[in-house]
Amino acid sequence: xxxxxxxxxxxxxxxxxGHTVIPSAPLIPENDPSxxxxxxxMQPLVPYLLGEPHPAGKRLTDYQKCVRTNDIDEVGDNRHxxxxxxxxxxxxxDYFKExxxxxxxxxxxxxxxxxxxxLSVTCFAGDEDCARDEVTASCxxxxxxxxxxxxxxxxxxxxxIAGETGxxxxxxxxxxxxxxxxCSEECNPSCGCGxxxxxxxxxxxxxxxxxNGKYSKLKQHNVDTGLGLERMAMLLQGKETPFETELFAPxxxxxxxxxxxxxxxxxxxxxxxxxxxxxxxxDGGRPSNVDRGYILRRLIRRMVRHMNKLQISLDELLTLINxxxxxxxxxxxxxxxxxxxxx
Numbered sequence: 001x002x003x004x005x006x007x008x009x010x011x012x013x014x015x016x017x018g019h020t021v022i023p024s025a026p027l028i029p030e031n032d033p034s035x036x037x038x039x040x041x042m043q044p045l046v047p048y049l050l051g052e053p054h055p056a057g058k059r060l061t062d063y064q065k066c067v068r069t070n071d072i073d074e075v076g077d078n079r080h081x082x083x084x085x086x087x088x089x090x091x092x093x094d095y096f097k098e099x100x101x102x103x104x105x106x107x108x109x110x111x112x113x114x115x116x117x118x119l120s121v122t123c124f125a126g127d128e129d130c131a132r133d134e135v136t137a138s139c140x141x142x143x144x145x146x147x148x149x150x151x152x153x154x155x156x157x158x159x160x161i162a163g164e165t166g167x168x169x170x171x172x173x174x175x176x177x178x179x180x181x182x183c184s185e186e187c188n189p190s191c192g193c194g195x196x197x198x199x200x201x202x203x204x205x206x207x208x209x210x211x212n213g214k215y216s217k218l219k220q221h222n223v224d225t226g227l228g229l230e231r232m233a234m235l236l237q238g239k240e241t242p243f244e245t246e247l248f249a250p251x252x253x254x255x256x257x258x259x260x261x262x263x264x265x266x267x268x269x270x271x272x273x274x275x276x277x278x279x280x281x282x283d284g285g286r287p288s289n290v291d292r293g294y295i296l297r298r299l300i301r302r303m304v305r306h307m308n309k310l311q312i313s314l315d316e317l318l319t320l321i322n323x324x325x326x327x328x329x330x331x332x333x334x335x336x337x338x339x340x341x342x343x
Contacts, residue, residue, distance in 0.1 A: 027067055027285070037068075058094040097204055108174065108199075116145070119177070120149040120189055123137050168209050169207050171202060180194055182195060205224055250324075252271055
């Protein structure tokens with residue numbers, strides 16, 4: 001199943017369940033100087049999570065363009081991306097844990113056709129701030145996940161907040177079992193051995209964390225979910241990395257054709273940073289020496305450095321840009337519209 005099919009299935013599913021489809025916010029945040037880029041689907045919705053009425057209603061869904069820069073130096077391995085797309089659905093004071101979990105389970109098993117036995121989930125183990133989340137575990141059992149595939153972890157794994165302060169709460173994460181052997185008798189979704197791949201995260205926002213680290217109850221219960229599109233496409237297509245999916249394959253193949261020195265990490269860096277840079281430029285970013293402009297400049301310079309490692313002439317950059325536009329324009333029409341600016 002291609003990425004655009006997954007996106008369309010997701011938006012249609014939640015639209016059928018009473019959600020309004022809202023557009024993706026720009027990568028460059030509007031009226032939020034605290035961050036350089038939009039890093040999560042909930043970021044543009046913080047005022048509404050705090051109780052302000054959203055003009056589109058209490059049930060929302062969208063795909064959100066995101067850029068996270070803390071792992072730039074990790075790009076080149078088999079999983080890290082700077083730009084990625086997050087599919088999300090929100091309840092702003094409407095449904096809560098049970099309906100959220102049932103919809104997630106139904107989408108994964110019925111719409112995407114993932115066998116239920118491939119799914120494991122994690123819940124918040126509880127601490128002095130919030131009790132063990134037995135309600136979420138009970139909802140998963142009711143949906144169809146047996147107790148032996150329900151795990152409990154602490155705040156490091158099953159608590160979500162966008163920054164140091166703000167709306168937050170316990171979350172439940174869904175994992176896909178790749179079928180790889182267990183790394184040990186203690187193998188579980190948090191061990192990082194690669195057997196389990198996280199595919200979706202539902203955050204049950206009912207708290208606000210202030211500057212003093214104190215938690216208080218929000219005016220309303222909210223649900224904020226995020227499903228990584230590139231990772232889901234990889235799993236459903238039976239690929240080992242996102243770079244093998246249709247989102248990157250044409251560029252990766254072209255780089256093999258152009259290269260004089262073989263280096264798969266360099267090919268991944270060029271492919272990923274090219275896509276990320278193009279998306280940032282489409283949303284108004286420009287290279288500079290400060291802030292987000294510096295990040296964009298860093299991405300471009302790292303891409304050029306690895307083109308040199310592959311001994312690919314920089315004259316081929318226009319070829320790669322045109323190929324990316326052609327490959328991704330159905331998903332991102334703005335690439336075609338802004339093609340000359342990108343060049």
